[in-house]
Amino acid sequence: MSSKVIQIGDDGQRATRDLLRRFEAFEQRHPDLARAGLASDLRALESIDRQYGGESALPHEDVDELVAATLAELAHLEQDARRQSIAHTEGDVAEMTLAVALWAIRHGVPITVVEPVANALAVRANAARGKAELSGVFGLMQGVIAHVAPRLAADLERSNPERPWRILHVNFAITAVRTEDPALMDAAFDALDAALPDEAAGFYAEALALALGPRIDPAVRERIESRHAKWQASAMR
DSSP states (O other): OOOOOOOOSOHHHHHHHHHHHHHHHHHHHOGGGOOHHHHHHHHHHHHHHHHHOSSSOOOOTTHHHHHHHHHHHHHHHHHHHHHTTOTTOHHHHHHHHHHHHHHHHHHTOOOOOOHHHHHHHHHHHHHOOSHHHHHHHHHHHHHHHHHHHHHHTTOOOTTOTTOHHHHHHHHHHHHHHHHTOHHHHHHHHHHHHHHOTTTHHHHHHHHHHHHTSTTSOHHHHHHHHHHHHHHHHHHHO
């Protein structure tokens, strides 16, 4: 008879404990990168989960400030690692950043510092191997986009090509293309068309140029050709 292990806490609480353990292990491997403020913020997230559960709405009005501070600290951590040329830290910091973003999503807390999350999603997508992993990243991107849409969908900084709203949608579309799944491509292309109408024609033109390569699946090429034709026709009206 196999033994059963009793799991303590809900899935969200366990995820936050895993995040804290990941950070503590990271600090042990890289003591020169230790950040007391980040450690305090992550323990605060874990403490909130212990008090209210890992997936509940929170009564605190300033929790979004805690999430923003934590994401900013993680961005500084990543910058410090690059400045010191410390290898093999990008993926670790990206995973911690995504864990904090998922904490916010589980609790319905606004994410006001979006750039580190967009960058972390790009790191996860670049590291993905195989269509199953890419589909997982696609779903994560989709969830983040939906969560930040109330704040960013107006897209008031269109002159900034590095704005998170643009980066999220462009990478969302690229990730969908890499999955070669027509349904995921249609969903990502629809989202890009709605979010970045001024840039859609240029995106599909560049994508089509790449899709003409011999290794590109015909179904992928067909989806891109269709979108390119649509935006070309729209530009000629």
